[in-house]
Amino acid sequence: MKFLDEYRDARLARGLVEELRRTVTRPWVVMEVCGGQTHSIVRHGLDRLIPSHVELVHGPGCPVCVTSLETIDKAHAIASRDDVIFCSFGDMLRVPGSRGDLLTLKGRGADVRVVYAPFDCLRIARDNPARQVVFFGIGFETTAPANALVVQRAKLEGVTNFSMLVSHVLVPPAISAILESPENRVQAFLGPGHVCAVMGYTEYEPIAARYRVPIVVTGFEPVDLLQGILMAVRQLEAGRHEAENQYGRVLSREGNAPAQELIHAVFEVCDRKWRGVGTIPASGYRLRKEYRDHDAELRFEVAEIATSESPVCISGPILRGAKRPTDCPAFGTECTPQRPLGATMVSAEGACAAYYASGRHLVLPA
Amino acid sequence: MCLAIPGRILETYDHNGLRMAKVQFGGVTRESCVEYVPSAQVGDYVLVHVGFALSVVDQAEAERTFKLLEEMGQLAELSAPEEPDR
Amino acid sequence: MSSTPFGDCPLPILDHKQILLGHGSGGTLTSQLIESVFLPAFGNPVLDRLDDQAVVELPGGRVAFTTDSFVVTPLFFPGGDIGHLAVNGTVNDLAMSGARPLYLSAGFILEEGLAIDDLRRIALSMRDAARAAGVQIVTGDTKVVGKGSGDQVFINTSGIGLVPPGVLVSADRAQPGDAVLLSGTVGDHGMAIMASRESLGLGGTIASDTAPLHELVACMLDACRDLHVLRDPTRGGVAATLHEIAGRSGVGIEIDEGAVPVRDDVRGACEILGFDPLYVANEGKLVAFVPAAGADVVLAALRAHPLGRDAVRLGRVTDEHPRHVVLRTAVGGSRILERPYGELLPRIC
Numbered sequence: 109m110k111f112l113d114e115y116r117d118a119r120l121a122r123g124l125v126e127e128l129r130r131t132v133t134r135p136w137v138v139m140e141v142c143g144g145q146t147h148s149i150v151r152h153g154l155d156r157l158i159p160s161h162v163e164l165v166h167g168p169g170c171p172v173c174v175t176s177l178e179t180i181d182k183a184h185a186i187a188s189r190d191d192v193i194f195c196s197f198g199d200m201l202r203v204p205g206s207r208g209d210l211l212t213l214k215g216r217g218a219d220v221r222v223v224y225a226p227f228d229c230l231r232i233a234r235d236n237p238a239r240q241v242v243f244f245g246i247g248f249e250t251t252a253p254a255n256a257l258v259v260q261r262a263k264l265e266g267v268t269n270f271s272m273l274v275s276h277v278l279v280p281p282a283i284s285a286i287l288e289s290p291e292n293r294v295q296a297f298l299g300p301g302h303v304c305a306v307m308g309y310t311e312y313e314p315i316a317a318r319y320r321v322p323i324v325v326t327g328f329e330p331v332d333l334l335q336g337i338l339m340a341v342r343q344l345e346a347g348r349h350e351a352e353n354q355y356g357r358v359l360s361r362e363g364n365a366p367a368q369e370l371i372h373a374v375f376e377v378c379d380r381k382w383r384g385v386g387t388i389p390a391s392g393y394r395l396r397k398e399y400r401d402h403d404a405e406l407r408f409e410v411a412e413i414a415t416s417e418s419p420v421c422i423s424g425p426i427l428r429g430a431k432r433p434t435d436c437p438a439f440g441t442e443c444t445p446q447r448p449l450g451a452t453m454v455s456a457e458g459a460c461a462a463y464y465a466s467g468r469h470l471v472l473p474a
Numbered sequence: 475m476c477l478a479i480p481g482r483i484l485e486t487y488d489h490n491g492l493r494m495a496k497v498q499f500g501g502v503t504r505e506s507c508v509e510y511v512p513s514a515q516v517g518d519y520v521l522v523h524v525g526f527a528l529s530v531v532d533q534a535e536a537e538r539t540f541k542l543l544e545e546m547g548q549l550a551e552l553s554a555p556e557e558p559d560r
Numbered sequence: 561m562s563s564t565p566f567g568d569c570p571l572p573i574l575d576h577k578q579i580l581l582g583h584g585s586g587g588t589l590t591s592q593l594i595e596s597v598f599l600p601a602f603g604n605p606v607l608d609r610l611d612d613q614a615v616v617e618l619p620g621g622r623v624a625f626t627t628d629s630f631v632v633t634p635l636f637f638p639g640g641d642i643g644h645l646a647v648n649g650t651v652n653d654l655a656m657s658g659a660r661p662l663y664l665s666a667g668f669i670l671e672e673g674l675a676i677d678d679l680r681r682i683a684l685s686m687r688d689a690a691r692a693a694g695v696q697i698v699t700g701d702t703k704v705v706g707k708g709s710g711d712q713v714f715i716n717t718s719g720i721g722l723v724p725p726g727v728l729v730s731a732d733r734a735q736p737g738d739a740v741l742l743s744g745t746v747g748d749h750g751m752a753i754m755a756s757r758e759s760l761g762l763g764g765t766i767a768s769d770t771a772p773l774h775e776l777v778a779c780m781l782d783a784c785r786d787l788h789v790l791r792d793p794t795r796g797g798v799a800a801t802l803h804e805i806a807g808r809s810g811v812g813i814e815i816d817e818g819a820v821p822v823r824d825d826v827r828g829a830c831e832i833l834g835f836d837p838l839y840v841a842n843e844g845k846l847v848a849f850v851p852a853a854g855a856d857v858v859l860a861a862l863r864a865h866p867l868g869r870d871a872v873r874l875g876r877v878t879d880e881h882p883r884h885v886v887l888r889t890a891v892g893g894s895r896i897l898e899r900p901y902g903e904l905l906p907r908i909c
Contacts, residue, residue, distance in 0.1 A: 109500045109824075109831065111480040111519055111531055114540065118818075121891040123546030143909050144476050153893025172909055197524070198833075198905030211903075224760045224833065224906055225525025227507060250476040251908060253510060254526035265490070302476035305521055305528045328476075330891040331543065357536035358480075358521050358529055367510045367528065445901050456834075457909035467896025470884065477834045477908055496763070500828025502755065503763035524908055525761070 111357070115329030116152075124334035125157055128341060132161045136344050138337060139286070139429045140298040141279060143170030143457025144328050150462040152330045162341060165293070165429035166462075168282050168385065169300055171247045171275075172199045172455035174427070176381040177415040179275045180205035183244055184213060185410045186273065192408075193219045193236060195229050196244040203454045206415050226251075226258045233262070233270040242404045245272040250302040252276055252393060253367040256374035259395065259402050273404040276393035277380055279303050280311045285388050286428050287319040294429050296340040298333065299325035301355040306371075308363025312351040320349045327355040374399055384423030384451035421450030426459050433460040433468065440469025478523035480531050483508065483516050497522060579674040584704030593702060597676065601683035602666070602690070606698040614698035616663055621725060624659035626650060627718040631711055635678060637756040639748075639767030642713060643685030645843060648770050649794070650719040651693045655774035656790040656846065658729045658781055659721035661693060666700040666717050671710035682713065693772035695719070721774075726785060733788040734809035738877040739855035741848045742819075743776065743862055744870040745769070746798055747826040750840035750904070755829055760906065762832070766825045771844030776867045783861035784854035792846050796900045797839040798874075801847050802885045803899045809849075813885045815875030815897070833906035838887075838897065840904065849877060 114120075140146060146166045149155050155164045168174055184205050187194035194210070201211040201222065214220035219239075223229060226243055233241040245255040255272065262270040279300050286292055299312055304325045312323045322343035326336030336354040343349065353359065371393070380392025395403045417423075420438045425431040433439045433452065443449040445461050452458035456465065463469065481497035486508060488494070495508040497520065508514050508527045519531035582589040599608065606614045630646045647664065654661040666686065670679065690697055748769040755762040773792065780787060789809070793801040798820075806813045822830070822837045830837050844867065850858045855873065862868030885897040 109479075109827065110482070111536065112831065116890050117547075118890060118892050119547040119551065120543045123543065123548070123550040126550040127546050142476060147909070151895060152889045152891050153895045154891070157891070157893045170909060197908045199907045199909050201905055202902070211905075221759065222906060227525055228759065228761065247908065248476060250478065250523055250528070253528070254507075254524045257507065257509075257526065261490075261492075300476065302478045302521070302523060302528065305478070330889075330893075335539075335543070356539060357532050364510060364529055366512065370510065455909060456907060465898050467884065467898050470896060479831050498828075499832055501764060501823060501825025502766065502828040502832070504761055504832060505763075 112329065115327070115331040117331060120331045121157070121334055124331065124338055128162070128334070128338050129159050131338065131345060132159050132341050133345060135161045135163065136295050136341060137163045137165060137293045138296045138298065138340050139165045139167045139294040140326070140333070141167040141169040141283065142300045142328070143173065143455070145169070145298060145326065145333060146459055147457050147462050148328050148330065149333060150466045150468070154330055154333055158334070158337060162337060165432070166426070166459035167286070167429060168382065168427035169248065169279065170452070170455055170457040171277050172203060173451040173458040174277055174382040174384065175200070175203065175246050175275050176383050177205060177417065178381070179273070181207065181415060182405065182410045183273055184210065186242055186404060186408050187213055187218050187220050189408070192240045192242055193221060193232060194242050194244070195221050195223045195232065197246070198222045199455050200244055200246060204448060226254050229258055229270060230261060230265070230267055233267045237269060239269065241270045243270070243272045245274045245276065248277055248279055248300065248303050249307050249371070250305070252371045252375060253306060256370050259374050259399050260370070262402050263399060271402045271404040271407045272395070274394055276375065277382065278377070278391050278393070280315060281388050281391035282382070283315055285385070287315070287321065289428055289430070291430050292428070294321070296322040296324070296344055298336045298340065299323045299351070301325055301327040301332070301359065304355070304363060305359040306364050306367050308359070308361050309351050309353065310361060316349050316351045322349050322352065324352045324354050325359065327358065384421070384427050418449040423451040426452050433463040436460070440464060476523060478521050478528060480519045481506070481522050483514060483518050483520060485516060495527070577676055579670045579672055579676060579679065579704055581672050581704050581706065584670065584702055590702060597680050597683050598700065601687040602697040604696045604698065606696065614663065616698065619722065622723040624654050624657045624721045624723050625718070626653040627716065628653060629714060629716040631714050632753065633711060634756055635682065635712060637752050637768055638765045639752055640770040641682055641685050642715060643682035644689045644770045646715040646717045647686050647689035647693060647695070648772050648843060650717040651695060651772045651774055652792045654719050654721035655772070655777045656729065656792055657723055658727035658777060658787065658790070659723045660778070661695045661719055661721040661774050664690065664695050664697045664717050664719045666697050666715060668700070668702045669710055669714040670702065670704050671712050672704055672707040674712050679713070689772070693774065724781070727781060729787050729790050731789055731791070731805055731808040734805050734811050734849040734877050735788065736811060736877050736879040737852045738788055738849045739852055739873055740813060740815060740875045740877065741850060741855065741859055741862065742798065742872050742874040743846045743848070743868045745821045745823045745826065746793070746842055746845065747822060747830060747837035747840035749843040750797070751826045751829045754833065760833070762829055764825050766829060769842060769844035771867055773844065773846055773867065776846070776862065776865050779861045779865050780848065780858050783857040784850060786854065787848060787850055787858070789849035790846055793842050795841050797837070797841060798847060799838045799885070799897050800900055802897065805849065806883050806885050810882050812878040812881040812883070813875060814878055814888065815885065816888050818890050819872050819874050821870045821872055835904055839900045847874070
């Protein structure tokens with residue numbers, strides 16, 4: 109597949125690893141922000157290919173993992189209703205709330221449907237005029253334009269039986285929160301490539317300057333990630349701290365202006381609670397007043413549910429890059445993808461789940 | 475996060491006032507909304523996430539970067555010992 | 561089957577378009593179903609006797625015996641239907657012991673409301689698959705459950721076959737030094753099912769690879785009698801199979817990600833949905849563990865057969881990291897190939 113296969117080429121990867129070896133002179137800590145980047149790194153074994161001077165830590169960029177327990181419980185309550193067709197991305201179905209996950213609910217007879225594109229929900233709503241169709245609108249800024257479009261079209265076309273349960277999260281406030289933490293060890297970031305395809309990377313320039321950290325906006329394939337790491341290390345070795353673009357074939361500094369306009373027409377910034385981290389101010393999107401008719405949280409009276417997390421879970425420090433999955437005593441034993449205790453094990457992109465899927469909980473005999 | 479992959483636009487059409495396209499990914503196709511990449515034409519590659527095109531792939535930029543990567547790759551081959559054949 | 565009067569009604573309506581509860585109650589409706597759907601499709605001297613059991617002659621030797629149940633949505637998909645799966649699946653389970661498949665049973669649990677035309681179509685597919693595999697369906701059963709209690713059709717097939725003398729194929733026989741061979745492209749069936757669920761909107765026709773593998777196995781045995789392990793990687797894909805064999809044989813396995821053959825259309829669908837082809841189901845492929853000395857001839861035998869033309873050497877068995885499967889990635893890194901967990905769900909992350 110064009111523009112994909114070339115970035116999985118072994119020879120190019122070796123070239124980058126060699127160049128990295130020639131460039132690095134002392135230890136550095138680099139964080140990749142996106143869950144998809146974590147997934148790719150672990151899947152391809154990249155962190156074991158690069159020189160040991162460069163330590164990769166994993167960031168909070170997994171919108172599935174960081175969706176608050178309260179929101180999942182609200183989704184569960186709405187999906188349990190007989191009159192509701194609950195539509196969601198596949199990733200969210202196995203995330204456990206206080207009462208189990210959506211997949212189990214589906215098994216018990218609730219009409220829970222996996223959709224690939226949120227846009228498909230409008231057709232489902234039109235095909236089922238007597239039912240309420242609710243879409244679970246999670247994601248980072250990457251998914252925001254697609255989600256915004258559905259709500260906008262629903263209002264425009266009078267699809268009154270459609271509503272969205274919104275739980276968007278934003279990347280820049282999360283990066284600032286990590287950098288503000290006194291225990292922060294991260295010296296450079298691989299920025300989120302697809303988020304920036306939408307938003308551009310102007311928001312990261314003041315962060316790079318203020319905290320003096322290089323931020324290299326990077327893609328997801330092995331060659332992209334290795335090149336991003338190389339660019340970050342070159343900056344670190346030279347004492348530079350700029351926002352740079354590794355993923356030039358797909359994004360520009362300003363991003364996609366029409367898509368940004370669409371987002372801002374439908375959503376507005378709000379505070380958002382991140383599972384495992386806590387509330388980060390101005391770190392989420394919610395529907396603007398004009399679209400509140402299509403806000404599932406307002407349409408369905410869902411009482412506040414008291415939730416509690418496992419005391420054993422160290423998702424918080426893991427999401428901030430302060431600890432690794434392998435630092436957790438429950439990793440791979442009490443806590444597995446089958447029985448996740450917290451945020452970072454619940455989705456395939458969470459650091460703990462990614463580690464587990466690549467057998468990092470196992471110690472192979474030498 | 476953000477599983478988005480590049481695909482080739484085979485045709486475009488209108489759906490209720492929105493510009494849509496049939497996009498090819500390897501050997502399958504899928505409908506995607508291309509309203510928000512107005513410069514995209516048939517034959518272009520676009521980055522698609524959940525049925526929504528986010529940007530047009532800049533082929534010239536891709537080639538430019540590629541040349542640099544190729545050079546690094548060749549250098550590595552010259553300096554590193556031969557990998558045993560698998 | 562006894563023939564009881566259909567209640568007190570003097571003129572029972574017998575020409576139904578859909579399955580009714582009565583079709584499973586052993587009376588006139590059941591007989592009618594058997595005579596109009598199953599006998600025309602499967603008819604053979606043994607089945608036609610309609611005894612409660614089938615009596616067949618078997619030459620001496622080891623008998624392979626297997627059972628499997630089949631549920632799939634949608635019932636009909638590119639490349640086949642549940643009927644093909646039900647026959648080929650059981651034929652393949654027998655073939656994985658090196659056995660020559662001979663006789664099958666077919667038990668149906670039908671949901672009230674199922675279109676009889678659909679059932680007829682499924683029965684004909686089973687007939688076609690059975691003929692292609694050289695097996696006979698010699699006994700069966702039908703039950704009906706109320707609407708909402710079943711997923712349209714559940715089919716159970718059990719099968720018996722004969723294992724040739726001197727053939728000892730078993731999950732615990734993999735040994736360090738063995739070559740791991742794969743008979744062809746992976747992910748076809750699972751992605752065909754995914755793609756035909758219209759809710760995902762994937763265009764193009766990815767077809768299931770459902771096929772009987774017993775002849776392919778016979779060719780492999782001709783090339784090398786001492787095959788150690790044969791497995792068809794169905795649910796959970798190649799990853800599940802390798803994991804199973806590593807565990808049962810207590811050995812380590814190493815494979816090359818770059819060697820795995822994947823069709824373009826399957827690849828595209830996997831990339832869109834975020835699936836790893838190694839975890840996707842197959843219905844017409846096998847994995848073989850072969851002593852190193854026999855690897856080349858068996859590979860050649862595979863490639864000479866239409867069902868094995870894309871066969872590859874996938875990896876090797878090692879005494880390092882016993883019970884674990886290690887994958888060498890396309891870019892030269894490595895990771896442990898973990899066991900799959902649960903149903904594959906499309907992801908956006």
